[in-house]
Every structure is written in structure tokens, then in C-alpha cells.
Amino acid sequence: MSFHHRMMLQRYGLGCTTSLYSEVLFDPIFTPIFTAVLGTGGFAIGATTITYASIASAIATTAISIGLQALLAQAPKPPKPEDGRAPLNQAIPFRIYAVGRTRVAGARMMWEAKGSNLYSVQAIAGHRIKSFNRFYLNDDEVTVVDNVVTPLTTGGRYGAGSANVRLYTRLGANPETPYAELVSALGADGIWTNDHRGDGQASLAMRAHNADAQDQQTAFPYGAPSPSVEIDGAYCWDFRDPAQDPTDQTTWTWTRNSAVILAWHLCFNEFGFGLDYQKALLPVIDLWKEEADICDEDVPLAGGGTEKRYQCNGWDTTENGPKSGLNAILATCDGHLVARGDGARILTVGKFRESRTATLRDADLIGHNLQYGVLFEDECNRLVPKFTYPATNYTSCDTDFFEDTDAQIAAGRVLTMEGSYEWCHQWRQARRLGKRDWLRQRQEVKGSLDVRLSGINSVYARWVRLETPKRLPKLDGKLVENRRSIVALTKGGFTMDFIEHPEGIDDWNPATEEGQQPPVPPAVNASEIPTPVINLIQAKANGGSVYIRVVIIDPEDGSLTPVVRYRVSDADGLGTPGAWVEQSNPNAEPSGGYIDLSTGNVPTDEVLDVQAAFIASNRRYSNWSVTETVTSTSDPTPPVALASFSLTGSAPRLGNAGFAFSTGNDAHVKSVAIYRVATGAAFDPDTATLVATKAVAPSASYTATDGDTTRTNLVINGDFASSAGWTLGTDITISGGTANKAAAGGIQELFRDITAVSSGKTVRGKFNITSWTSGNVRARLRNIAANTAQDASDKNTVGEHLFSMLTTAARDRFGFRFDAASVGSIDNAIAYEATASCAPQGTWDYYAVPSNGSNIAGPASGPLTVTII
Known part of the structure; x- marks a missing residue:
């Protein structure tokens, strides 16, 4: 096909739909910003020229799944977990990195x-x-x-x-x-x-x-x-924590969060992709925070308690290249990663959200290839999730499998496929991941779509809703999942491999779907005592105190006494764990194949490491079990919303804002935090500025202040009620409660004496322009003796105007400078000497958030919008 012919097809595609202009140009999430890399050929979208080279080099979608893993069978994979038992012996060994x-x-x-x-x-x-x-x-x-x-x-x-x-x-x-x-x-x-x-x-x-x-x-x-x-x-940079600096590794934290680890691997791992975090993460950092929060969501367990939705643990060598680790990390969170044209990376973990959905219409498609049913060579009637099991000293292990017995009978045999989640160490998580891949594998509607350039948003979305009553009437209104998209200019723009999104893929009933814990072969130590296997660990609140419930598998040996020990994971705030505290449970009795153990009261609201062991009658110990981590939350119930939250005082607010609030009749509320964000910005307590925290009681009223309440206005008669104290330029008058500049030539000043402000101080203030015809006016500070001045910026629109000046010398006069062309009126002049404790100047939204004794937050109240002068 000739270049001219391709250009005709592209222009035809752009002309067939208006979605390009309503979505692509203005969508803040998925619209790519392309940068030319090679060549000069290109086409225009609006006023932006996009080169072929930049598209070919920038657009890529990576989606880890069972099906795609089959296509990428030759792709490098991390070492098997069993390889971690013996050291590598090579003259020049490959470097190793480890997470979780x-x-x-x-x-x-x-x-x-x-x-x-x-x-x-x-x-x-x-x-x-x-x-x-x-x-x-x-x-x-x-x-x-x-x-x-x-x-x-x-x-x-x-x-x-x-x-x-x-x-x-x-x-x-x-x-x-x-x-x-x-x-x-x-x-x-x-x-x-x-x-x-x-x-x-x-x-x-x-x-x-x-x-x-x-x-x-x-x-x-x-x-x-x-x-x-x-x-x-x-250690990884957790971008949700404002105390962590991406350029200072000493502020980073250890984590198992799949999204945080993926960001580290992309940008900060010496053996990863080496991307610039300012380009790869910061433009879409809110999206990454959302995914990290989803990874940290608590998923209920059948026996009680919770575990995090997606955690990642594993190691790899540089022999495999960074893509090996990338695939392993994505597999732990059912991840979908997109490389955007401006270098940003968009991650979407396995949890459906409408916000990550794009739409494809008839006019956005130029071709399609659909498959109804599953080809024989792709058929699977049993899926076996495989993960790394710490309880068997870090070996590969299977969980309960998913199967379709009717399909096995129809096929005449069992057709097994493995779901490989080697960097997943929780068997329940492996089951949840396996269910997602099993439901996808059973979907009969699959295929590919040839997408015009007008449908570019769908390339970057994980889920796509089809509005195709003409081209694909059977799929009209259906939701499909974008499994992989590539640039295909000869087909109109892109080719998207898709699969129909399974119903109920996010549903999870632990009682029926969790399955059984994989068996652990008896692993005795040299003293011939088996090592306990922990089935469940749970923090149990009890009247303000907390104990830890530990359920272990019954070893079927009544001569063994189970013992539990715990320690504070970070005792000094620097990552150093505390001392182990041990407690035996000689009276614990087996029930239903398990032994239910408990500790005494443990430190509350701390992250604890917990292990179990057996003691034989000769007082010899077994090996300690795998370390489990639990938070000893003393109060899991969030407080109710505040009964009231309001501003106190009145404008003008010189460097401060005051608030009053009342708590409800709720015994869980223990503190209230006041936050400040830029007006109109979304409220996120992890990134908002904390300005005050109050210890509170139920059904009580309190006040709080942000800033310095001691500031006073230096400008007397700033409302221009009279001309007293003001020195007026030739063409300036004060009447009707305003200072007025008439239409006359020459620069004019209006000023008065103020209490002297020394050099190096900040003078903040404001004034109103009540009417304006032409020219500019600016606030001015003067020194009488030296006859020197410094000015704020020019203003020329009706409304309230703020200013701030750092004095370069002592100043004892305040006023205004009107340029020769200025004609208009001003009013309500304020100036004051700001201090370091003043709230920042500007317009802000304030929120109040109640919390219980375990720092679990309740509903936020606000915003209250305040202008700080």
C-alpha cells in the first residue's frame, strides 16, 4: 500500500467520528502525548503532529494472563523458588535483586x-x-x-x-x-x-x-x-506517603505491595527498566495511588480475619533481563501495564472500575476477527494455580484447582493448564488470581479489533465498552477486556486482542471459593519434631486490648505442646524489630483438623511478627513456622461523621483560619484532624497538609486554628472612609469610600505611614479594584529616609487581589502606584507583617476527619473554603 493510500485511509478514519475531538484531545487520563523519536512523516490530530516513529516506539500494552503466557512461552522467567536453596557458583555470577x-x-x-x-x-x-x-x-x-x-x-x-x-x-x-x-x-x-x-x-x-x-x-x-x-x-518508594522522597532512599520503606514494587522495578531498581520516575510515574501518580490502595485492600478469610488483596515476594537475576521480573510482578496482581506515548506508565490491577473503561463505536472500527467458542488446541477444562509456598521452605506448590467436569466428559480427557504465580506466596491469593484466569479462559467470545486512530483511548484502557449496533450487533453494549494492543498502521491504526469480560470475576465468597490450605509434608528437624503450619492469624480486639489468634494444622501428636511468639516489627521507628515474647498453649485441643491458639494481650496498634513452634516432652523445640505479619488493631470500627464543622471569625483572615467542630455521640471517636488542600483539588489525607490534630471525646465541641492569630493590619483607614492619613497624588481623590485615579498623565502615588517593617520580612496583604478602565495599579512599600520603594505585581481587573513582598530594606510607608494610563478605583487595603507560623496565602479548602484510637478514619467533613490573606 502506498504512503498516499495510507494517508487517505487515516483521513477517512479521522473524519468518520467526532470521538477523536471530544475524548482523545481532552481526556486527562488516557490521552497520550507523543514525542517524535525518528523520522519526519506524521499526521495531525487537532494542532498536534504525531510521527509514525513515535507511535511505533511508544504504544505498547502488556497484560499478564494465562492465555498471554502461552504466547510468551519463550519469554524469560525468574528462577524457580527451589533455586534459592543453593548459592550460584559462577566465575562472574549475575546480580540478584529481591522484593518482599x-x-x-x-x-x-x-x-x-x-x-x-x-x-x-x-x-x-x-x-x-x-x-x-x-x-x-x-x-x-x-x-x-x-x-x-x-x-x-x-x-x-x-x-x-x-x-x-x-x-x-x-x-x-x-x-x-x-x-x-x-x-x-x-x-x-x-x-x-x-x-x-x-x-x-x-x-x-x-x-x-x-x-x-x-x-x-x-x-x-x-x-x-x-x-x-x-x-x-x-526498600521501595511508596508514593502515597508524603514523608518519602523519591530522591532519598533513606526515606523509603519495605513493602509487599505489588503496585509499589512494580513502580520500584520500573524506575528505581538498578537492574530494572531505569525509567525516569518524573516521566513514568508523576504524570499519572494519582492512578498509581489508586492501584496501590487496591492492592492493600483487606480481603476477608473463611476462618476470620483478612489478608491484603495483592502482595508480591520474589527474586530474580540479571541473566533474565528486567521483563522477567515485570511479568512476575504483574502476575501477582492480575496487572495490566500500558506504556503511554509521553513515557508515562499506566497500571491497572485486577479489580474492575468504570473509571478505567473506554468506549469503541462503529465508526472507530475498520475491521474485526471474532471467535465464538474455544479452539481444540486452546481448550482447558482444569486450571491449577501454582505459587511459592513458604510453609514448605519456599518451594512451588499447587492450590485447589478449578475444573469443569462436564467439559472433561465432553472432551474425553482432562485438559490441564497451569496458572503460574511464582512471586505470590499466599495460597488464598493464588486462588483468587486463578479464579480470574479460569473465568477468562472459559469465555467463548474472543478475537481482535482493528481500531482507527479515533479510537486511541481504548488502546490505553483495560476495559472497553462496545457500542457497535451495526458492525458487531451481538457485542453491542458488551464489556470486553483489552488483553494486548499493538500499532498496526496498515490496518487503520491499532490491533486490539480482546476477550469478553467475565461476569462475576470480582466476586469472592471465601466460605465456598477459598478452598483448602495446600498440604505440608511433615518437615521434622534434627530433633524429629514437625514444624507447625499456620492456617490463619487474626488480631482480636477485646475491650481496648488485643490478643492474637493463631490457627495451626493439627500434627496429630498429643505429646507436642504448641507455643506462639510475637515481636513488634519496628520497635524503634528505624526498622529494628523488638524482642520475641513467647507463650505456650498446653491446654489447646485439636478440633476439625486444626488447633486454635491465642496469645495474651499484645501491644496495641502495632505491626507484629508472629511464629509458632512445637515443644516436645524433652523440652526440645521444633523449627519455628513461617513468619506471619498482623496489625494489632484495638478498635476496628471507624467513628461516625462529625456533628458539625464550621468556620469561626470573619474575613479578612490575616494568616490564619479558625474552625469549630462537634463530635457525635460515638464512643469510637478519639481524635479529629484538620487538613488543607488547594481549593477545588480532590481530598486525599495521604497528600493533604495536616494543620491540626485534636484529642476529642464524644458529644463535645472544639476549636482549631491553622496559622498565626496575632497578626494585625498595618494600614489605618484602609477602607478609605476618609482621606485622613493618606498622601494623595495630583490626580488621586478619596471619596465615596474608595480611592480614585482620574484620567490624567503621569505616574501617581497614594501612600501613608505604617509601623516600620525591618528588612528581610514578608509583608502580605490585599486590596480590591472596584472599577477599572485602563492602565495598571500595584501595591508599594517605601522607606521615607532613603526614598526607596519596592512593588508588587501590576493589577488591572475588578476584584480582590492578594500580594506578598519580601522586604529588601526597612519599610515604613505603604501605598499604591498608579501608572500614567490608569483610570479606576480601589478599596479595602490591607497589609501586615507575616510570620513563619502564618497559614500560606491563597484560597484553600479545609476538611475535618475523625479517627478512632487505632487511627482508623471516619467520614470527612468539608470542604470549607477560606481565603488566607
Whole structure:
């Protein structure tokens, strides 16, 4: 097809619909801003020229699903979770990155024997990590106290006779601290010196001391010990927290949130895509916040309690390239990622919203290819979700599968497909993800659409509503899901692969759909005691205090005493966990295959780490279970809305705003926070400015203030009730309550004495223009003795005008400068010396939000709109 012919088709497509001009040009969410990369050929949309090169390089849609994974079978995939048990042995190993909580052995950097000692160092991650949680030697989990592996759970392994093993860790600070014991032993030989710090590299070091000959087989039955660790991985910028700075990693936090981790991988991971966050995230940051909040939504569990909707945990190496990790992260949240033409990335996680829906009409389509029914080679009548199971020491595991027995009978066999969610570590989450893919796989209406350039918004939307009574009458009014879109100029613009959106894909009934917890093979330690498997963990509020309920699977051994321990995850505000508090449950009885345990009262409103173990009759312990995290919320009930919220005082408001509010008859309300946002802006307490917090009681009234209430007006007779105190220019008069400038030549001034304001102070104020014909007027500060002046900006429209000036010298006069052409009247002049505690000048909306004792917020009251002078 010739270039001329293509241009004719494009012009025809643009002319067939008005949606291009009503949606594409003005849609703030999905409209791409293209930037030319190569070439000069292009076409115009309105006044914007878009080049072919920029489209071809910019438009891409990535949607992770079972079907697409089949198409991308050759795409790189992260290492299997079992690969994290043994370190990589390569001359130049690939770098490793880790997110969330996972088990990894890293890569060996040094392996050296000297005398009776074996020394090793393993690179765990090529970035700073939060913590080392658990330690393994070969497949034995070991307890480490003051760097020494203790024989508490090893039955003599790694500690028989003279044998002992020491483990040392570094979190990846920059600069990092050398391993002193290794330097002492190997530094003189140049093998490991103080220069081997590993700046920015999380690492693990080991020193293993031989046992006597008669104890060697007991101490090291598997030969030289091979360490691996459970870690909490990378710190990420949580863009919802205003205290975190994207340019300062020390303000970041550890997280499992899939959306936050994806943003880190796209922009901040040294081994990720390396995108500029100011282009990739900031233009659409509100959309990213929405997705992160959805990932953090609490999903109810069948046995009680909740878990987060979408969490991500995993590790990868640079051997695979960044797309491997991208696909793994997206799989944990049923994610759909779009690269917009201006470099922005739009993420949509698996939860339908009308706000992420576009519309395609008959005139937006140039062709289609529909499939009704499923081809034999694509048929699936059983879907098996696979995830990584921490309870089996981080191995791949299956959950209960989804199947259609009628379809199996019709097909004459079971046609199985696996849903791979390797960076998902929660079996219930894997089930929820599997249901979504299972329902999509069962949809019979699939196909592709050739979309004109006028339908460009649909390329960037995850869901598309079809209004196609002529071209696709069977699909008219239907909702379809955009699975993958590519540029196809020869087909009119884009080709979109779609599937009909399944009904009920977001519905979830834990009682019937959660399934059974995957079985955990008996994993005994060297003391022959099985490790508990936690089925459920729940914080239970009880009269202002909180205890933790822990449900474990019955080991069917009445001689074992279950024990629970907990600690505060961040005891000092710097990420350091507190001490473990242990409590046994000797009277707990099994019921229905489970044992229900509970702790005593725990610290309230804290994030707690919780583990379980068994104690045998000989007082030996099993290994501790996988660490679970729970928030000890003492009051889960949000308070009701405030009974009232109003402004106090009256205008003009010199650097402050006052408020009065009353609480309702609600025992849950404990505090009220007042927030300030720019007028007309959406209210989000995570990004709004907190201006006041009040401890409150039910059915009571309070006041609060934003700013400095001590400011007074320096301008006497600023309402021009008379001319007293004012010095008037030749063509200026004061009458009728206004100062008036007549039509005459020359620059004129109007001024009066004020209390002196020293240099370096801020003078803020306002005045009204009541009528205006021509020219400009500006506020002015003067110094009498030096005869110097400084001015605010020119004004020339009727209305209220604010000004602010930082004094460059002492000022003791205030007034106005009228230029030669000015004709008009002014009134209500105010000026005052502002302080650092003054509320910022401008027009603001204020909101009041009540919270309970656990900082759970109730409904916001407001906005109250206030102009601060």
C-alpha cells in the first residue's frame, strides 16, 4: 500500500467520528502525548503532529494472563523458588535483586579453607535490604544467636564436639562494613581484606569449624554446610506517603505491595527498566495511588480475619533481563501495564472500575476477527494455580484447582493448564488470581479489533465498552477486556486482542471459593519434631486490648505442646524489630483438623511478627513456622461523621483560619484532624497538609486554628472612609469610600505611614479594584529616609487581589502606584507583617476527619473554603 493510500485511509478514519475531538484531545487520563523519536512523516490530530516513529516506539500494552503466557512461552522467567536453596557458583555470577519476603542463597563470592576453618561469602542482593529473618544450612533451618548457630533445633548438627558455625550478615549499606573475622584470618594472604566491603551489596558470610574426627559425621552429615536465608528485600518508594522522597532512599520503606514494587522495578531498581520516575510515574501518580490502595485492600478469610488483596515476594537475576521480573510482578496482581506515548506508565490491577473503561463505536472500527467458542488446541477444562509456598521452605506448590467436569466428559480427557504465580506466596491469593484466569479462559467470545486512530483511548484502557449496533450487533453494549494492543498502521491504526469480560470475576465468597490450605509434608528437624503450619492469624480486639489468634494444622501428636511468639516489627521507628515474647498453649485441643491458639494481650496498634513452634516432652523445640505479619488493631470500627464543622471569625483572615467542630455521640471517636488542600483539588489525607490534630471525646465541641492569630493590619483607614492619613497624588481623590485615579498623565502615588517593617520580612496583604478602565495599579512599600520603594505585581481587573513582598530594606510607608494610563478605583487595603507560623496565602479548602484510637478514619467533613490573606 502506498504512503498516499495510507494517508487517505487515516483521513477517512479521522473524519468518520467526532470521538477523536471530544475524548482523545481532552481526556486527562488516557490521552497520550507523543514525542517524535525518528523520522519526519506524521499526521495531525487537532494542532498536534504525531510521527509514525513515535507511535511505533511508544504504544505498547502488556497484560499478564494465562492465555498471554502461552504466547510468551519463550519469554524469560525468574528462577524457580527451589533455586534459592543453593548459592550460584559462577566465575562472574549475575546480580540478584529481591522484593518482599523470600528465600535466597545468592552467589558465592569467596569459598576458602584455612586450617580447620572453612570461610565463605555470598552475595545475597545487589542492593540494600531490610533484614535477614531466617537462616538455613543445607535444608536445616538453624537458630543464630550472636552470629553463632545454636544446637537448639539441630540435634547436634553444626555444633557437635568442637564443631561450630558462625554466620554474619550485611544489609548493603554504602559504604558497608568489612567482615572483621574474615579479614583477620584471610587478610594477610590478600584473599579477603578490608577493601572487600561490598558497598551497596547485601551479603552473608560463614565460618565453619571442623569437628573432631569422631564427631565430624554428626556435625556435618551433608558435608560442607551451604547457607541460605529468608530476607526482607528491597526498600521501595511508596508514593502515597508524603514523608518519602523519591530522591532519598533513606526515606523509603519495605513493602509487599505489588503496585509499589512494580513502580520500584520500573524506575528505581538498578537492574530494572531505569525509567525516569518524573516521566513514568508523576504524570499519572494519582492512578498509581489508586492501584496501590487496591492492592492493600483487606480481603476477608473463611476462618476470620483478612489478608491484603495483592502482595508480591520474589527474586530474580540479571541473566533474565528486567521483563522477567515485570511479568512476575504483574502476575501477582492480575496487572495490566500500558506504556503511554509521553513515557508515562499506566497500571491497572485486577479489580474492575468504570473509571478505567473506554468506549469503541462503529465508526472507530475498520475491521474485526471474532471467535465464538474455544479452539481444540486452546481448550482447558482444569486450571491449577501454582505459587511459592513458604510453609514448605519456599518451594512451588499447587492450590485447589478449578475444573469443569462436564467439559472433561465432553472432551474425553482432562485438559490441564497451569496458572503460574511464582512471586505470590499466599495460597488464598493464588486462588483468587486463578479464579480470574479460569473465568477468562472459559469465555467463548474472543478475537481482535482493528481500531482507527479515533479510537486511541481504548488502546490505553483495560476495559472497553462496545457500542457497535451495526458492525458487531451481538457485542453491542458488551464489556470486553483489552488483553494486548499493538500499532498496526496498515490496518487503520491499532490491533486490539480482546476477550469478553467475565461476569462475576470480582466476586469472592471465601466460605465456598477459598478452598483448602495446600498440604505440608511433615518437615521434622534434627530433633524429629514437625514444624507447625499456620492456617490463619487474626488480631482480636477485646475491650481496648488485643490478643492474637493463631490457627495451626493439627500434627496429630498429643505429646507436642504448641507455643506462639510475637515481636513488634519496628520497635524503634528505624526498622529494628523488638524482642520475641513467647507463650505456650498446653491446654489447646485439636478440633476439625486444626488447633486454635491465642496469645495474651499484645501491644496495641502495632505491626507484629508472629511464629509458632512445637515443644516436645524433652523440652526440645521444633523449627519455628513461617513468619506471619498482623496489625494489632484495638478498635476496628471507624467513628461516625462529625456533628458539625464550621468556620469561626470573619474575613479578612490575616494568616490564619479558625474552625469549630462537634463530635457525635460515638464512643469510637478519639481524635479529629484538620487538613488543607488547594481549593477545588480532590481530598486525599495521604497528600493533604495536616494543620491540626485534636484529642476529642464524644458529644463535645472544639476549636482549631491553622496559622498565626496575632497578626494585625498595618494600614489605618484602609477602607478609605476618609482621606485622613493618606498622601494623595495630583490626580488621586478619596471619596465615596474608595480611592480614585482620574484620567490624567503621569505616574501617581497614594501612600501613608505604617509601623516600620525591618528588612528581610514578608509583608502580605490585599486590596480590591472596584472599577477599572485602563492602565495598571500595584501595591508599594517605601522607606521615607532613603526614598526607596519596592512593588508588587501590576493589577488591572475588578476584584480582590492578594500580594506578598519580601522586604529588601526597612519599610515604613505603604501605598499604591498608579501608572500614567490608569483610570479606576480601589478599596479595602490591607497589609501586615507575616510570620513563619502564618497559614500560606491563597484560597484553600479545609476538611475535618475523625479517627478512632487505632487511627482508623471516619467520614470527612468539608470542604470549607477560606481565603488566607
